[in-house]
Amino acid sequence: MSAALLAGRRRLARTIPRKYVPVLVTAGLFAAMFVAGGVRYRGFADGQVVLNVFVDNAFLLVVAVGMTFVILTGGIDLSVGSVVALSTMISATLLTGHGWPAPAVIALVLAVGAALGLAMGAIIHYFEIQPFIVTLAGMFLARGLCYTIGTESISITDPAFTALAQTKIRLGGGLWISPSVVVALVVVAVAAYVLHYTRLGRDVYAVGGSEQSALLMGLPVARTKIAVYTVSGFCSALGGVLLSFYMLSGYGLHAVGMELDAIAAVVIGGTLLTGGSGYLLGTVLGVLVLGLIQTIISFEGTLSSWWTKIFIGLLLFAFILLQRLIGARRR
Amino acid sequence: MTAPRPILRMSGIGKEFPGVKALDGVDFRLLPGEVHALMGENGAGKSTLIKVLTGVHGVDAGEIELDGRPVAFSGPLAAQQAGISTVYQEVNLCPNLSVAENVFIGREPRRLGRIRWKEVRRRAAELLAGLDLDIDVTLPLSSYSLAVQQMVAIARAVAVEARVLILDEPTSSLDTGEVAQLFRVMRRLKEQGIAILFVSHFLDQIYEISDRMTILRNGRLVGEYPTAELSQVELVAKMIGRELADLEELEGRPPARGGEPLVEARELGRAGAIEPFTLTIREGEVVGLAGLLGSGRTELARLLFGADHAGTGSVAVAGRPAGLRTPRAAMGHGIAFCSENRRAEGLVPDLTVRENLILALQAARGWTRPLSRRKQDELVARYVSALNIRPADPEQLVKNLSGGNQQKVLLARWLILEPRLLILDEPTRGIDVGAKAEIQRLVAELSDGGMAVLYISAELEEVLRLSHKVGVLRDRRLVAELENDSGLTTEVLMETIASGARS
Numbered sequence: 001m002s003a004a005l006l007a008g009r010r011r012l013a014r015t016i017p018r019k020y021v022p023v024l025v026t027a028g029l030f031a032a033m034f035v036a037g038g039v040r041y042r043g044f045a046d047g048q049v050v051l052n053v054f055v056d057n058a059f060l061l062v063v064a065v066g067m068t069f070v071i072l073t074g075g076i077d078l079s080v081g082s083v084v085a086l087s088t089m090i091s092a093t094l095l096t097g098h099g100w101p102a103p104a105v106i107a108l109v110l111a112v113g114a115a116l117g118l119a120m121g122a123i124i125h126y127f128e129i130q131p132f133i134v135t136l137a138g139m140f141l142a143r144g145l146c147y148t149i150g151t152e153s154i155s156i157t158d159p160a161f162t163a164l165a166q167t168k169i170r171l172g173g174g175l176w177i178s179p180s181v182v183v184a185l186v187v188v189a190v191a192a193y194v195l196h197y198t199r200l201g202r203d204v205y206a207v208g209g210s211e212q213s214a215l216l217m218g219l220p221v222a223r224t225k226i227a228v229y230t231v232s233g234f235c236s237a238l239g240g241v242l243l244s245f246y247m248l249s250g251y252g253l254h255a256v257g258m259e260l261d262a263i264a265a266v267v268i269g270g271t272l273l274t275g276g277s278g279y280l281l282g283t284v285l286g287v288l289v290l291g292l293i294q295t296i297i298s299f300e301g302t303l304s305s306w307w308t309k310i311f312i313g314l315l316l317f318a319f320i321l322l323q324r325l326i327g328a329r330r331r
Numbered sequence: 332m333t334a335p336r337p338i339l340r341m342s343g344i345g346k347e348f349p350g351v352k353a354l355d356g357v358d359f360r361l362l363p364g365e366v367h368a369l370m371g372e373n374g375a376g377k378s379t380l381i382k383v384l385t386g387v388h389g390v391d392a393g394e395i396e397l398d399g400r401p402v403a404f405s406g407p408l409a410a411q412q413a414g415i416s417t418v419y420q421e422v423n424l425c426p427n428l429s430v431a432e433n434v435f436i437g438r439e440p441r442r443l444g445r446i447r448w449k450e451v452r453r454r455a456a457e458l459l460a461g462l463d464l465d466i467d468v469t470l471p472l473s474s475y476s477l478a479v480q481q482m483v484a485i486a487r488a489v490a491v492e493a494r495v496l497i498l499d500e501p502t503s504s505l506d507t508g509e510v511a512q513l514f515r516v517m518r519r520l521k522e523q524g525i526a527i528l529f530v531s532h533f534l535d536q537i538y539e540i541s542d543r544m545t546i547l548r549n550g551r552l553v554g555e556y557p558t559a560e561l562s563q564v565e566l567v568a569k570m571i572g573r574e575l576a577d578l579e580e581l582e583g584r585p586p587a588r589g590g591e592p593l594v595e596a597r598e599l600g601r602a603g604a605i606e607p608f609t610l611t612i613r614e615g616e617v618v619g620l621a622g623l624l625g626s627g628r629t630e631l632a633r634l635l636f637g638a639d640h641a642g643t644g645s646v647a648v649a650g651r652p653a654g655l656r657t658p659r660a661a662m663g664h665g666i667a668f669c670s671e672n673r674r675a676e677g678l679v680p681d682l683t684v685r686e687n688l689i690l691a692l693q694a695a696r697g698w699t700r701p702l703s704r705r706k707q708d709e710l711v712a713r714y715v716s717a718l719n720i721r722p723a724d725p726e727q728l729v730k731n732l733s734g735g736n737q738q739k740v741l742l743a744r745w746l747i748l749e750p751r752l753l754i755l756d757e758p759t760r761g762i763d764v765g766a767k768a769e770i771q772r773l774v775a776e777l778s779d780g781g782m783a784v785l786y787i788s789a790e791l792e793e794v795l796r797l798s799h800k801v802g803v804l805r806d807r808r809l810v811a812e813l814e815n816d817s818g819l820t821t822e823v824l825m826e827t828i829a830s831g832a833r834s
Contacts, residue, residue, distance in 0.1 A: 019471070197445045202428075202436055209425030216423040217487070218408030219437050276427035 022270025023282040025322060029315075030285055033292050041299040047175050053291035058180035059084065059242040060261055061287045064269075065191045066117075066235025067262040068283045069228040072195075073207045074275025075131040077229060079120065079138035080236040081258035083113050085251070086142045087240020092154035092250025095161065102160035110237045116142065117233020121226035131229075139259065146252030153251035156244060165245045180242040187238065191231075192280040204228060208275025264312055265290055268319050289315070338363045338398055338526050339384075339415075339495055345392030346376075346383055351722065351731050353379040356393070357552045359545055361495060361526045366517060368537045368558070369530050371547035372570055372763035373735025374721055377530055380547070381497055385410040385417050398494075408437075416488035420500035422480040424487070426473035431455035433472050434487045458486050462516045478509035482516070489520060496520060497528045502536055503760055506623055506789075514540050532763055534563050546570055571765035590614030592650070593783045594666070594752055596635065599644035604630040607643050608809035610802060612752060617774060617784045619798030619815075621791055621824055627807035628787045629671065632754045635785065636668040637661040649751075662695065665751035669742055669758060671787075677741050680730035684720065685711045687729050687740055692747045714743040719769055735766040742770065746777075753777065754785045759793065771797055791821040803827045 038045030054061070063080050070077045087109045094100040094108070120138045124131050156162070168176040195201035203224040206214040215221050243254060269286030271278025293311045297303050339361040346354040354376045361367050371377050382388045384395065386404030395402050397413055404410040407417065424433045431452045432439075440450040455468045464482050472480055481501055488496055498517075502510050517527055517540060531537055537544065538558060546553040546569050553569050561569075590613040600607030605627040612618050620628045633639045635646070637655035646655050648664045655661045658668065670677065678687055688711050693702060702710075711725045718739040720732075729740060738758065745753060755774070759767040774797055778784055788794050794801055795815065801824065803811040811827050813819055 197448075199437070199439065199441070199444075199446070202432065202439070202446065205428060206425045206436055209427035210423075213423040213425050216407050216417070216419065217425075217437060218406070218411045220408075276425070 026285040054181045057291040058184040059239040061184040063239035064262045064265045066232035077232045078135040081255045082139045082142035083236035084240040084255040088250040089146045091244045095158040113237020114234040117230040121229030155249045340396040343393035365542040366527045368541035368544040374733030375547040376550040414494035416493040417497040418484045431468035595647045601642045606808040615781045619794035619801040620787045622804030626804040667745040667750035668754040671757040685725040735762040752783045756787045
């Protein structure tokens with residue numbers, strides 16, 4: 001029987017390129033979790049449950065998109081959570097304290113995030129310092145800057161922000177999403193296009209595959225590496241704006257540890273931490289899996305929310321082992 | 332005969348690295364439609380000249396003219412755009428990307444910034460078909476053999492309007508058939524008027540393919556010669572700056588040995604790596620391993636060194652069963668392994684020659700018993716001169732040494748430990764004739780001194796010259812064990828490799 005199983009697996013391996021396996025595993029996991037939830041809990045098997053996962057995690061999705069770019073080059077960005085917090089803080093203080101108009105605030109916040117990313121990318125590339133250390137410094141810096149603005153939570157009362165926070169886009173059949181979800185999905189679509197149909201995107205994969213080779217092939221390695229951290233900084237700032245919509249407040253303790261959630265989502269989505277292999281669709285699925293775990297735990301009712309962390313931890317172990325196995329067989 | 336105008340002319344090139352004068356007043360010219368061999372021992376300055384030409388390093392003196400105009404490239408990209416493409420010894424492509432993408436990345440056909448994937452695939456397939464390579468261009472590069480990857484690298488190099496193609500030791504990991512295919516491609520490119528700069532350590536290949544050659548020694552120009560007018564012996568003499576006589580010394584066969592069995596492997600094997608084999612290595616005996624790339628030579632060696640776990644069988648060292656579960660255990664039994672991957676495994680580039688040499692010995696002694704500086708200097712001086720490591724400066728950083736000299740440093744590090752069995756995996760690959768002869772002589776001396784050597788090499792002549800006994804591998808199986816008697820020739824060996832048995 002095992003021989004038949006093996007032959008079946010080989011047949012499967014022939015029809016599905018190995019590079020898609022991690023994404024398919026994540027997709028299968030998501031489907032299995034959804035079905036299991038539907039069987040176990042009343043009212044779980046509802047389209048709105050999935051949409052709520054999107055609504056509650058739109059900001060994480062945007063941040064994880066930026067993280068995907070960075071990890072695809074073989075780097076890491078630990079500063080994203082702090083940049084998210086800084087973005088909510090800048091938004092809140094300018095809107096509430098200084099009465100700036102919402103579009104100007106959003107533009108400034110996005111510029112600040114991108115500039116921070118650009119600076120970190122430049123340091124990483126030109127001084128040849130480990131991304132881990134540089135973005136760790138960026139993480140402390142951005143988090144610290146939050147407290148120079150204020151140590152208390154600042155609530156946002158700007159009409160444009162509150163309107164965006166409360167708007168429900170009806171999809172018919174009682175289903176709805178928030179404007180943030182639309183923003184997040186547009187970001188995913190644009191990012192996927194960039195990764196697969198532009199030179200920048202392909203250079204990202206090439207640098208992740210072998211930086212040395214990319215250099216010798218005459219690819220703009222410096223520009224690519226700096227660009228991914230800029231993209232990540234920009235995405236973090238945008239994630240911060242979306243989080244401001246969601247929370248309607250700015251606070252230095254927002255998004256503590258979000259960088260780890262983002263990294264977890266990217267890894268569960270099948271992107272190799274060593275770079276060069278992975279898909280944005282995987283990242284989307286990774287965020288959905290994380291969100292669905294939270295949903296299941298809230299449906300369960302009796303479990304503490306810390307169980308979320310335990311499940312995420314176990315999943316990460318499983319996926320890292322899976323990547324290892326796939327990588328080992330490739331060799 | 333009027334010579335055509337050179338496409339490339341380098342004159343008076345000088346380049347200095349900290350403590351090393353890599354190039355000194357070197358002239359070089361390349362004519363369109365020729366294959367030009369750049370010859371020299373390791374450390375003669377071949378790689379540096381290529382790197383200076385392609386803008387990896389700046390020049391300290393002299394100038395470069397391309398097509399009559401002075402140029403100074405800021406990097407490989409600029410050189411490539413000017414029509415100078417390079418294919419390196421190690422395939423410098425991205426294994427995670429598809430074949431088609433590797434050919435075109437950086438200059439994909441686009442419409443409004445959007446990459447036209449169909450066009451990329453179609454043109455890549457066309458280009459590779461032009462090089463007699465019919466493969467699925469959508470698969471990742473890593474799914475193909477090194478030879479195919481090399482061809483893809485060449486396809487990439489000529490996909491731009493290349494006028495000068497630099498091939499830096501492209502053949503060192505290819506088998507005979509693959510080399511022939513590469514040469515077909517090179518001849519075709521030559522007909523198209525592309526100037527090819529070719530670097531290889533295989534003299535036969537140089538004579539087969541090249542039209543002219545430029546010889547370097549110790550960073551200086553020796554001369555430029557038409558290949559047809561220079562015999563191999565003259566060439567070697569010019570490269571190493573001395574007569575061949577001392578290279579011929581080793582021509583005879585080594586006398587047979589009757590030492591005690593040192594390492595006995597019984598039915599040792601590992602699923603997927605090598606079928607169970609039985610092999611006895613005696614004291615003072617050189618056992619050669621012959622076989623094609625991927626026939627299991629390295630796998631066999633790794634099992635003996637404990638680098639991989641054996642699935643079956645047992646090993647006895649000096650008559651007593653030994654569990655060689657880890658390299659550390661193997662080292663404890665006096666087994667040393669000099670791997671073929673010298674750059675990735677072994678040397679610490681930022682330490683000096685002395686520090687690299689002492690590393691293994693110090694580790695074996697334990698850090699609580701440091702070697703005195705005097706003892707270190709003594710040992711290092713002995714091995715630097717015994718192996719003729721150049722420059723003979725123990726305080727030079729290893730990264731400033733050429734490939735062949737780095738190999739000698741690695742070898743010396745193991746020799747300092749005075750192992751009983753030394754496993755050498757392709758110790759002479761990518762090394763020039765002079766250094767090769769030195770290493771071969773050293774192996775012979777070591778075995779005279781009672782050390783057992785397991786010698787892995789793709790070059791059958793070398794295996795025959797050194798070994799008392801030759802193990803032949805084929806398809807991950809030890810198919811024959813031949814005494815090196817008068818009846819054993821390279822033809823017999825080749826036949827054995829091909830057929831799997833001595834006829």
